[in-house]
Amino acid sequence: MPSASSVAPDSGRPVPAGLWRDGDFRSLWLGQTVSQLGEHISLLVFPLFAVLALGAGAGQLGALRAVGQAPVLLFALPAGAWVDGRRTRTVMVLADAGRALVLGAAAVAGLLGRLGLPALLVVAFAVGALSVLFDVAYQASLVRMVDRGQLVRGNSALEGSRSAAQTGGPALGGVLVSLLSAPAAVASGALFFVLSFLSVRRIRRPEPVPERSAGSPGTGRRILAGLRLVTGDSSLRTVCLASAAFQFSFAAVTTVYLLFLPRELHLSGTAVGLSLAATGPGALLGSLLAARLPGRFGHGVVLVLAAAVGDGAFLCVPALHGSAAVTLPVLLAVGFVFGAGGQLVNVTVMAVRQAVTPDGMQGRAAATITFVGMGSAPLGSLAGGVLAQECGLRTGLLVAAAAMLLSPALMAASPLARLGRELPVGTGRAAGPSSA
Template identity: 80%
Template structure:
């Protein structure tokens, strides 16, 4: 494989050895940052509007969160098969337009007084569906834009942008819902998606797409090939199982958490946003550590220890009592630790997945892991709402937080824990039965 310094793109333009000298990578980074900022703001805006303005109960909040997460289960595998045929840039641009329109419509509905729970369900589903396309496409786009020896640095930079979004997004969303209106909060998210569209459309380099056969294979065949690849690759199979255990428990825990903070600890919408925003600085630290720790201590050791720390810290939250002045600093610390450990896991897992996956399978591998890992999140959200109603907020929070610990346990018992400092190579050169990429 040629070095990064001597590489050229499909269009004949040189690929800079430094990522930050690459205008196309900068455009991807800015667009990803804006997109994540809009997404994290909307993830707080819609539930808080339902709880604080519409006075939604635990069951209704669980349904709202489940509807927003349902596209992961319904669409991920199909999206992976489609993204492997399409230009990732095109997918990201189109989905940014769609999310801008969806949240813009929500803002108009709010101004007209029509933004009730049914409208929130429609908006949550639309934004969730489009986000599935964007998330799969941006993961595939990095592999097509940079050389493999730049993947860890590229992922660290992109995940760092997500960390910055986690700092500002929840706090901004919570503050706008509390101080202004749901319409203003929805409009702010729409503006961020519009900024993402403007940035990503500036990418000019043709993506290094894998070769395709002249005769297109059926979508079900492509999905089957992607699932089979992930199942047969030990590291990816373990990532799927651990991710499923974490994401389903985390979805249940967050449903209870978003009720626990305002109702049990009496935090305002702004304080809830600040508590959630503390994940961002922690994630920024995790992104920086991810560029160093796996190469020093081994990818497996970092994955297990970081997951155990990030997931275990939430076990102390159900014990919190007192005024907001007492509980908010503790919540800030908890979310900071969770953000640091969780981001360290995210970046390391993504680097492992991209390293062992051939170029022609990147979209489907990412989608398969998303499908298995996050496909149960709608059920998790519903379970969280049910437990909160039946068992109370504190008990439910403790049980769902304990469930998150299954993820590091599964990784510790698998060969993934023994991955060393050097990432394994991709298993082959990709799928030869894919279609010609479309613009």
């Protein structure tokens, strides 16, 4: 086993003897954890406040969620090109500081009684834009920090921390909205971004950032290089298409779901938060399984089955009737299964993507897939609002939940389903830094 000071021969990166014995990895893990917690608090607080306090309808809620997701379409591709030429630590620190300031201003506006729907739209857009930068940077940061042989373990740890955020964020956000106020909930999100800022600042390891010379390609050419990489590799192309199908349908499901729970099932804000938080323990289990199952059964089998089971769990929700004592346990079970399957897919997909991507293009590969995948989410949110208005909450939720199964179907019909126990090496590996 290599020592803590050994160096990966192909990358020049230090390879720690154990991830958790490396202070920089711990700082990245902690910063990402509390940042995700702040983000998940915000993702619940804004829609709940709009529905419960402002009386927002299905169309308005869909618009609010779409505005928060629109920055992916606008900024993901340039963010990837920008991150590839800069230290990820700096990008993450700036994104955290920006989100803390925006949410702090929103909390003050709430205290002054000016946190209306227009203000929520502005805040949601700003937080979404800064989150794009943070998410692209932290995905590229891990590849610069550890050897490729540790990618699955590193991603499992980072995605496990996100599962903790999925547990605590919605639960805490729901409680704060129900017991205190929206400004208090927004202020708590700002506090977590401050904590992330302080943690990420502690990372001291130099990063192998490619040098930019006078003849280096401009941003447009760098973005095109990322697009060519993703479209030219069968694994990355399938991940991109399956992600788009999932994010579109899941955004539609979430929009209808956030209306269905309080209005059709008559759940309180706390109960809504708990039902959403149930994905967290499931995601934690999924992160643990992701460190073992792909190496035992094959990456392709795990991807397809985990996606089919996790996404299919939502199909039973439209049939629910009765009091919270009856519906809440079922919703908790659905969230747990969805979280476990989704996280197993997330960790496995990220490891596959990082393994087939050259070091100098990690940011652009992540940004391209995010652009195509998450870029479909605003359209999905709007579609969910239309479904709820035109078809009713139950029928709209059933249609949106059924559409989620398109993602595992795409993976099952592609070469991605035939991936074995070892991580693949894609054609993009040959591109190297010259493509930067």
